[in-house]
Amino acid sequence: MDMLMFELDKNAKEPLYEQLYEAIKRGIIDGSIPVEKKLPSKRKLADFLMLSQTTIELAYGQLLAEGYIVSKPRIGFFVEDIASLPYIDKPVLVPETKPTAPRYDIDFSPGRIDTASFPFSTWRRYAKDAIDEQQQSLLLAGSAQGEYALREEIASYLYQSRGVHCRPEQIVIGSGTEQLIPMILQILGDYNVYALENPGYQMTHHIIEQYGQRSLPIRIDADGLDVSELEMSDANIVYVTPSHQFPTGAILSAPRRAQLLQWASHQGNRYIIEDDYDSEFRYIGKPIPSLQSMDHQQKVIYLSTFSKSLMPSLRIAYFVLPEKLMPRYHALFTYYTCTVPRFEQHILMQFMRDGHFSKHLNRMRKIYRKKLEKLTAVITNYEAVNISGEQAGMHIALTVTHPQNAQQLSKQAKDAHIRISPLSQYLLKDDARYAQHLLLGFGGIDEEKISQAITTLFELWQLKKGANT
Ligand SMILES: Cc1ncc(COP(=O)(O)O)c(C=O)c1O
Structure with a gap:
């Protein structure tokens, strides 16, 4: 002591x-x-x-x-x-409140990455370089927007891989999408109505509710967000995941992209928040440009994260603000300190600058593609199961024709220590079209274990194999 x-x-x-x-x-x-x-x-x-x-x-x-x-x-x-000791009045102990997390033998949740393939030795080398007497300046507080050198790397990466046009001055770094969305809300001010994808990323919905702002669910179909429904709503800001809709996996079609940008251009207070959270991993067809790259009217706030491309525990994400919103950002946030430690930012900057980030993405894309191929090969052996949303990312949607609905199937899996969520969990408003849909994340499952994992799950659900197998 x-x-x-x-x-x-x-x-x-x-x-x-x-x-x-x-x-x-x-x-x-x-x-x-x-x-x-x-x-x-x-x-x-x-x-x-x-x-x-x-x-x-x-x-x-x-x-x-x-x-x-x-x-x-x-x-x-x-x-x-x-x-x-008999003479002591012992305090009444408050029972432990920490919930015990359920134990899963197979985990198909969408947030998991392939941890075994992380480039530990390279990262360790940069971490060692950062924690060095030569880097004493990193002990002092840095820029509120994040390290300029890291923002330069991000700007160059975004231009090359996503067609995003921006200067490092427009980038704001923070510890995760969940920490940046509240900032965006404050920049956009009060009295806005937010249109959210239904089903969609619940975190955004929670944050908007917590900030006392109005939100409206907008339906999703095979082409992504139904922009016609948005046009008929009162919303003036829309949050979208156009490259790989979360959770359905739909990709916003080219006509819808144009329609969405058109919608935004009709009124001065309309904006699009483009969450490009997992676009690094696209397996079919050529890369789809970001909405930001097609926007000529400063209507798109581009948002992305390193949670999928590197690791969710890094807690580094960023947004790119249109130039015209920068004064509002400066007025509100210049006095705050960036929430990401400078050492982490420095390590990431070096990792990107020396080409390791691109190398890592190329390697991971191959690894995830192989996993996806294995997954689809096993699933297509079975009748009554359909896959969608497999063009990108680390999750797919399963539609299972079964006497039990997706919620019951998920519960049955949970009882057998398998984690798989019904897609209805991500609905902001009921939509019967998703009664048989489940969300299957494959990023965290070893390639050699995928076949067995799917077989175990489908046997549990008593699914039959097709006639051709
Ligand atoms: C739609 C979407 N956006 C963003 C994120 C990442 O959030 P964060 O940067 O807070 O880890 C996720 C995480 O899984 C997600 O599903």
């Missing part, structure tokens, strides 16, 4: 040693000074509390006599296990 901080009153009628004895005793009984902890030496505690050593000696002596502490010769004083 380093020290014991107690507030003692020199003017009280109880002597100081008694006050100290009482304070330590209370700490031992309520567990804040744990069993077997070494107490500070008499001299050190006397210096720290500015008391005489005799005062400490008297307090420790009393605790010793009553069995709260023991003395080990030449080592010091240690807290005793007082559970057996």
Whole structure:
């Protein structure tokens, strides 16, 4: 134990040693000074509390006599296990509230990545370089928008891979999409009505509700967001995942993209928030340009994250603001510090600058494509199951024709320690079209275990294999 901080009153009628004895005793009984902890030496505690050593000696002596502490010769004083002392009023312990997470043998949840393929040694090398005397400046607070050098790397990456036009000055880095969406909401101000994809990313919905703003669900079909429904609504801001709709996996078709940009251009207060969370992994056809790259009227706020492309625990995401919204950003946020530690930003910047990020994406794209191929090969053996949303990302949608609905199938899987969610979980408003849909994330499952994982699940559901297998 380093020290014991107690507030003692020199003017009280109880002597100081008694006050100290009482304070330590209370700490031992309520567990804040744990069993077997070494107490500070008499001299050190006397210096720290500015008391005489005799005062400490008297307090420790009393605790010793009553069995709260023991003395080990030449080592010091240690807290005793007082559970057996009959004269102690034990505190009522509040039961542990931390929920115990269910244990899954197979986890098809969409947030998981392939952790085994992470380039640990390269990352470690850059981490070592960052934590070095040469990098003393990283100990000081950095730019509120995030490291300029990292923003330069992001701007260049976005231009090359997503056609996004921006200057590093338009990029704001923060610790995750969930931390950046509230900032975007504040930049856009009050009295907005947000259109959200239904089904959609629940985090956005929660944040908009928490900020007391109105939101409207808009239906999704095979071409992505139904822009005609948006046009008929009161919404002036739309949040979309056009490259790989979360969770259906639909890709916003070219005519819908044009229609959406048209919609935004009709009124000054209309904006599109484009969440491009997993577009790095596209398996079929040529890359689809971002909406931001097609926008000539400063209507798109582009948002993306490193949670899928690198790791969700990194907590680094960013948005790109249209130039005309920059003054509003500066007015609101320049006085805050960037929420991502500078060391992490520096490591990521070096990783990108030396070409490792692109290399990592190319490698991961191959790995995820192989997993997807394995997955589809096994699934297509079965009757009554359809796949959609497989062109990109790390999850697909399954439609299962079955006497049980998707919610019941998910529950049955959970009871067998398999995690797979019904797509209805992501609905903001009921939509019967999704009664038989489930969301299957494959990023975190080893390639060689995919066949067995799917077979186990489908056998549990008693699905039949097709005639051709
Ligand atoms: C639609 C969508 N956007 C963004 C994210 C990433 O969020 P964050 O950057 O907070 O990890 C996810 C995560 O899975 C997602 O599904």
